[in-house]
Amino acid sequence: LMDFKVADLSLADFGRKEIRLAEHEMPGLMATRKEFAASQPLKGAKIMGSLHMTIQTAVLIETLVALGADVRWVSCNIFSTQDHAAAAVVVGQNGTPENPSGVPVFAWKGETLEEYWWCTEQALQWPDGSGPNMILDDGGDATLLVHKGAEFEKTGVVPTAGEDDPEEWAIILDTLRRTVGPDKRWTKIAEGIKGVTEETTTGVHRLYEMHREGRLLFPAINVNDSVTKSKFDNKYGCRHSVIDGLNRATDVLIGGKVAVVCGYGDVGKGCADALRGQGARVIVTEVDPICALQAAMDGFQVTTLDDVVGTADIFVTCTGNYNIITADHMSKMKHQAIVSNIGHFDNEIDIAGLARIPGVVKEEVKPQVHTWTFADGHSIIVLAEGRLMNLGCATGHPSFVMSNSFTNQVIAQIELFAKTENYPIGVYVLPKHLDEKVARLHLDALGVKLTTLSKKQAEYIGVDVEGPYKPDHYRY
Numbered sequence: 001l002m003d004f005k006v007a008d009l010s011l012a013d014f015g016r017k018e019i020r021l022a023e024h025e026m027p028g029l030m031a032t033r034k035e036f037a038a039s040q041p042l043k044g045a046k047i048m049g050s051l052h053m054t055i056q057t058a059v060l061i062e063t064l065v066a067l068g069a070d071v072r073w074v075s076c077n078i079f080s081t082q083d084h085a086a087a088a089v090v091v092g093q094n095g096t097p098e099n100p101s102g103v104p105v106f107a108w109k110g111e112t113l114e115e116y117w118w119c120t121e122q123a124l125q126w127p128d129g130s131g132p133n134m135i136l137d138d139g140g141d142a143t144l145l146v147h148k149g150a151e152f153e154k155t156g157v158v159p160t161a162g163e164d165d166p167e168e169w170a171i172i173l174d175t176l177r178r179t180v181g182p183d184k185r186w187t188k189i190a191e192g193i194k195g196v197t198e199e200t201t202t203g204v205h206r207l208y209e210m211h212r213e214g215r216l217l218f219p220a221i222n223v224n225d226s227v228t229k230s231k232f233d234n235k236y237g238c239r240h241s242v243i244d245g246l247n248r249a250t251d252v253l254i255g256g257k258v259a260v261v262c263g264y265g266d267v268g269k270g271c272a273d274a275l276r277g278q279g280a281r282v283i284v285t286e287v288d289p290i291c292a293l294q295a296a297m298d299g300f301q302v303t304t305l306d307d308v309v310g311t312a313d314i315f316v317t318c319t320g321n322y323n324i325i326t327a328d329h330m331s332k333m334k335h336q337a338i339v340s341n342i343g344h345f346d347n348e349i350d351i352a353g354l355a356r357i358p359g360v361v362k363e364e365v366k367p368q369v370h371t372w373t374f375a376d377g378h379s380i381i382v383l384a385e386g387r388l389m390n391l392g393c394a395t396g397h398p399s400f401v402m403s404n405s406f407t408n409q410v411i412a413q414i415e416l417f418a419k420t421e422n423y424p425i426g427v428y429v430l431p432k433h434l435d436e437k438v439a440r441l442h443l444d445a446l447g448v449k450l451t452t453l454s455k456k457q458a459e460y461i462g463v464d465v466e467g468p469y470k471p472d473h474y475r476y
């Protein structure tokens with residue numbers, strides 16, 4: 001009998017239909033299923049995954065299984081689970097809600113923090129008491145729990161805080177106190193892990209920090225910095241989903257309006273391009289002269305937020321920085337200006353400051369869309385309460401974008417599991433030829449025909465005919 005905990009198995013049929021549609025939009029993952037069907041490179045792999053339990057992630061999970069892996073899964077965010085995706089993964093392609101035969105998933109939308117860490121603990125232990133030999137992480141929480149558990153068992157001393165939020169750290173400590181013991185469970189789990197592949201900037205930062213401090217217990221592949229992951233996530237994902245979020249939230253006509261994009265990095269470039277595509281007059285704000293020059297070269301007006309805060313209609317922050325749009329800015333905005341963030345978690349817009357303005361009144365129009373009315377009677381519309389509007393007001397990135405990110409994950413899992421000897425403890429990025437391979441696996445679906453270098457041409461530019469085509473420091 002399989003162990004799992006999800007919201008509602010009866011949603012499996014709906015989830016399966018959406019997974020089928022997503023598979024068509026995830027050609028990289030489906031191509032790896034074909035390429036590796038015979039060789040089963042992940043046979044023997046026991047993968048614990050901690051990554052948003054969405055429809056796209058379901059396709060990733062079932063790809064890992066198709067390559068031979070034994071998988072257990074949790075979400076890495078208490079709100080990001082799509083319950084129909086979780087249900088479909090548990091039931092599996094041949095099971096029924098009465099007789100599920102898929103993959104153990106411990107995730108549901110709206111977990112408490114205690115439930116979140118309970119789920120992570122469940123997925124790190126197989127029914128026979130053994131642990132995983134691979135981790136697939138997004139944000140580093142699974143890697144953190146294993147490391148802090150092993151540290152606690154080794155020193156016998158309560159480990160120092162690994163989480164910024166004291167409430168969350170207290171919950172992790174409770175988990176550790178309850179599970180750390182003479183059986184050295186966490187030490188055994190850590191010793192059994194060949195490596196971890198990490199999805200995002202936050203998790204990668206934590207890995208480099210652990211390695212720098214000599215605390216990293218197994219090798220890691222930084223998937224985030226694959227070009228075919230971060231460019232897609234940041235630029236093409238947001239280019240699609242900033243419009244998706246704005247339309248679902250407000251249905252405002254973007255054409256003819258003035259839109260301000262704060263930050264012209266990968267995300268800002270995608271957002272400015274998308275908003276211009278809808279006919280908005282886009283104004284960019286930047287602190288970096290190079291990015292500001294790029295914006296100007298791309299035909300955007302570049303000025304300060306103070307210059308345009310009273311005349312613009314739509315604001316999108318994508319700086320990765322904090323306190324970009326202040327309460328004072330918002331009080332000066334025109335009636336029904338739309339304010340949104342697609343950049344850093346939840347502090348690019350000063351919502352707390354806005355709430356402290358005397359006489360301001362917040363009203364929910366519908367989930368994730370609020371009006372804030374000032375004492376003088378004018379209002380602004382704030383999306384997702386200043387949090388990531390493409391997640392709060394839309395469904396994150398489209399499947400094709402995630403196919404690029406997740407094909408990197410599958411290739412990285414195979415690298416670490418099948419070629420562990422090539423990866424002494426440390427943090428690695430995928431070699432460029434594998435990054436290029438991810439791109440190759442997506443070309444047929446878009447009808448792309450690549451040109452082949454002649455031998456002489458390859459020699460002329462100093463590359464192999466088959467690539468890699470660029471030096472490691474090349475900026476795409």
Ligand SMILES: NC(=O)c1ccc[n+]([C@@H]2O[C@H](COP(=O)([O-])OP(=O)(O)OC[C@H]3O[C@@H](n4cnc5c(N)ncnc54)[C@H](O)[C@@H]3O)[C@@H](O)[C@H]2O)c1
Nearest residue numbers: 234263265266267285286287288291319320321342343344
């Ligand atoms: N919502 C999503 O789905 C999603 C996807 C990918 C990345 N992100 C997040 O978006 C943020 C930006 O990502 P990125 O890859 O574009 O980063 P980036 O560093 O490439 O770009 C950020 C830009 O903002 C500029 N900036 C910093 N402070 C500023 C300020 N005060 N005013 C104006 N500009 C300022 C920087 O100079 C930089 O050019 C990050 O927090 C990233 O985690 C969100």
Ligand SMILES: O=C(Nc1ccc2nc(N3CCOCC3)sc2c1)c1ccc(CN2C(=O)C=NC2=O)cc1
Nearest residue numbers: 052054056057077079080391392395396397398402
């Ligand atoms: O974080 C994600 N999603 C998310 C969804 C809803 C949500 N609601 C929230 N709250 C806050 C408090 O008040 C209540 C509402 S926070 C929140 C977060 C998320 C990130 C990346 C991908 C990337 N991705 C995949 O991994 C697969 N497809 C994708 O797009 C997904 C979700």
